[in-house]
Amino acid sequence: MTPDLNSRPRLAPGCRLGENNQQRVLLMPERALRLNGPSLEIVERCDGKHTVQQIIADLQKIYSKAESKKVEQDILGYLALLQKDRALDFET
Amino acid sequence: MYSQFVGVRGQSSRFCRQLHHQMSMPNDLSNPLALIAELTHRCPLHCVYCSNPLELQSRDNELPTEIWSRIFNEAAQLGVLQADFTGGEPLARPDIIDLVRSARAAGLYVNLITSGLPLDETKLAALVAAGLDHIQLSFQGTREETANEISGTKSHVQKLRVLDWLRQHRVAVTLNFVIHRRNIDQLEEMLAMAESSCATRIEFANVQYYGWAFANRENLLPTRAQLDQSLAFIKSAQERLQNKIRIEYVVPDYYAKYPKPCMGGWARKLMLITPSGDALPCHAAQIIPGLSFENVKGRSLREIWEHSSAFEKFRGEAWMREPCKSCDRREQDFGGCRCQALLLAGDAAATDPVCSLAPQRPKVDAILAGFNAAPTAELFVKPAWLYRPNPA
Numbered sequence: 001m002t003p004d005l006n007s008r009p010r011l012a013p014g015c016r017l018g019e020n021n022q023q024r025v026l027l028m029p030e031r032a033l034r035l036n037g038p039s040l041e042i043v044e045r046c047d048g049k050h051t052v053q054q055i056i057a058d059l060q061k062i063y064s065k066a067e068s069k070k071v072e073q074d075i076l077g078y079l080a081l082l083q084k085d086r087a088l089d090f091e092t
Numbered sequence: 093m094y095s096q097f098v099g100v101r102g103q104s105s106r107f108c109r110q111l112h113h114q115m116s117m118p119n120d121l122s123n124p125l126a127l128i129a130e131l132t133h134r135c136p137l138h139c140v141y142c143s144n145p146l147e148l149q150s151r152d153n154e155l156p157t158e159i160w161s162r163i164f165n166e167a168a169q170l171g172v173l174q175a176d177f178t179g180g181e182p183l184a185r186p187d188i189i190d191l192v193r194s195a196r197a198a199g200l201y202v203n204l205i206t207s208g209l210p211l212d213e214t215k216l217a218a219l220v221a222a223g224l225d226h227i228q229l230s231f232q233g234t235r236e237e238t239a240n241e242i243s244g245t246k247s248h249v250q251k252l253r254v255l256d257w258l259r260q261h262r263v264a265v266t267l268n269f270v271i272h273r274r275n276i277d278q279l280e281e282m283l284a285m286a287e288s289s290c291a292t293r294i295e296f297a298n299v300q301y302y303g304w305a306f307a308n309r310e311n312l313l314p315t316r317a318q319l320d321q322s323l324a325f326i327k328s329a330q331e332r333l334q335n336k337i338r339i340e341y342v343v344p345d346y347y348a349k350y351p352k353p354c355m356g357g358w359a360r361k362l363m364l365i366t367p368s369g370d371a372l373p374c375h376a377a378q379i380i381p382g383l384s385f386e387n388v389k390g391r392s393l394r395e396i397w398e399h400s401s402a403f404e405k406f407r408g409e410a411w412m413r414e415p416c417k418s419c420d421r422r423e424q425d426f427g428g429c430r431c432q433a434l435l436l437a438g439d440a441a442a443t444d445p446v447c448s449l450a451p452q453r454p455k456v457d458a459i460l461a462g463f464n465a466a467p468t469a470e471l472f473v474k475p476a477w478l479y480r481p482n483p484a
């Protein structure tokens with residue numbers, strides 16, 4: 001399921017950013033995901049304030065050398081994956 | 093599961109390379125990722141499949157708050173990400189709120205596995221305020237009578253109250269159902285209960301046969317027909333509730349074709365501390381003869397993780413024999429469960445007998461054949477359960 005571009009992703013209850021040995025991680029029930037570079041920048045923006053569209057625009061700016069359509073597709077795919085993990089809620 | 097993304101698209105930019113890399117990165121950390129803190133063996137429930145050892149620790153032997161706090165800090169320094177508070181009933185500890193606070197302050201993700209019994213609204217709010225991240229509330233079923241029979245106490249109504257209070261709090265909620273012959277036909281009702289609650293995760297975990305469950309095995313193991321039916325139900329439920337509720341289903345090892353990667357591999361990802369401070373590679377390790385365990389009172393967690401002889405005993409592959417030694421699956425299941433090998437094959441270093449490649453598999457098949465041949469009429473009769481007592 002592709003997230004709505006105007007919705008605002010927010011980390012679900014019990015999911016939060018953490019840090020261990022200088023490594024940022026997304027902590028969630030029974031699992032954890034290491035975050036670096038783009039994945040960290042995406043998750044940091046899942047605050048219930050940024051829309052999906054804004055997150056895409058921000059990352060397209062940061063990764064201006066990457067093909068912008070690809071950046072969009074990858075972000076949508078990544079958000080869908082986190083949603084499937086129940087790590088995100090999408091507020092409309 | 094993140095590997096499903098690899099190779100889907102070309103990798104022409106740094107962005108794509110990085111994102112794909114993270115999603116496919118195998119877990120190559122050599123430190124433990126979770127600490128299972130068995131805070132106490134005291135428990136108001138007497139479940140007939142309890143995973144605690146048959147010999148329970150009394151209150152006098154329990155570690156004090158300060159030592160647990162030290163352990164949480166050492167664990168975080170060692171790279172541990174999550175602390176699982178379990179027991180017994182962890183809420184039986186009067187210092188539970190301080191323990192949650194200190195684990196969270198150490199930087200750990202705090203998970204409480206509870207019956208919900210010694211809990212009221214004030215205490216729940218205090219736990220959340222102290223930093224509780226995730227609560228796993230156990231249910232024995234959806235029907236009060238069966239639930240109370242299995243737990244040997246009146247518990248079901250209070251659990252439902254707790255589940256309702258949880259709506260008020262920003263905390264992850266998992267419902268844990270332990271599944272067996274006498275409630276496996278209630279999966280649909282259990283799922284309906286989860287759907288009408290605030291839970292985002294549900295674990296249907298079939299009983300595995302160690303300790304108390306091993307003693308009660310003949311009254312707990314489901315039939316193959318029951319299991320097949322449950323698998324079909326789970327599959328359709330997972331599809332229907334995708335993105336709403338994560339449904340985990342754990343089948344009984346005895347019916348599996350290959351063994352589970354027990355504890356993610358011996359001394360590879362998890363470390364368990366007993367109420368008295370012994371550090372174990374798994375819940376049941378104390379049944380294995382010849383292992384000696386270090387106690388956290390005398391040594392640091394890092395020393396134990398790196399040097400404890402019990403942790404080194406089955407770490408890696410050196411201990412393996414055939415058919416594990418040359419098996420392609422040895423990095424997936426690590427030879428299965430050492431305790432199950434001991435219980436079923438009489439040898440902790442044997443291939444887990446539930447494996448279809450194990451020389452001892454016929455023993456498991458014989459057990460299953462016996463159960464599946466017997467009529468299920470006895471379901472209506474209350475078995476002579478061996479209840480787990482509450483230690484002093």
